[in-house]
Amino acid sequence: MNIMLDKPEEIAVARLLTLRQGLKMEMIGLRLTSKAPTCYSIIKKEFGFRGNKAKVLQQLENFLEEIGLDYE
Numbered sequence: 001m002n003i004m005l006d007k008p009e010e011i012a013v014a015r016l017l018t019l020r021q022g023l024k025m026e027m028i029g030l031r032l033t034s035k036a037p038t039c040y041s042i043i044k045k046e047f048g049f050r051g052n053k054a055k056v057l058q059q060l061e062n063f064l065e066e067i068g069l070d071y072e
Helices: 008-027 040-048 055-067
Strands: none
Touching: 008 040, 008 055, 040 055
């Protein structure tokens, strides 16, 4: 199945979901890349969330629910 994301809104949503999944992977000890900043640091910087990885994940999921994004 091919999905084309050509609208800026669709790309932004895909990025948010990728950051969320990346943070979940970091919580179990894996990183998406060794050279780029962690998803944890990107999320904290862009959204101003505070706390450990679990708390930041919860805050991000709450944000996704507030904007009406179904991430399950």
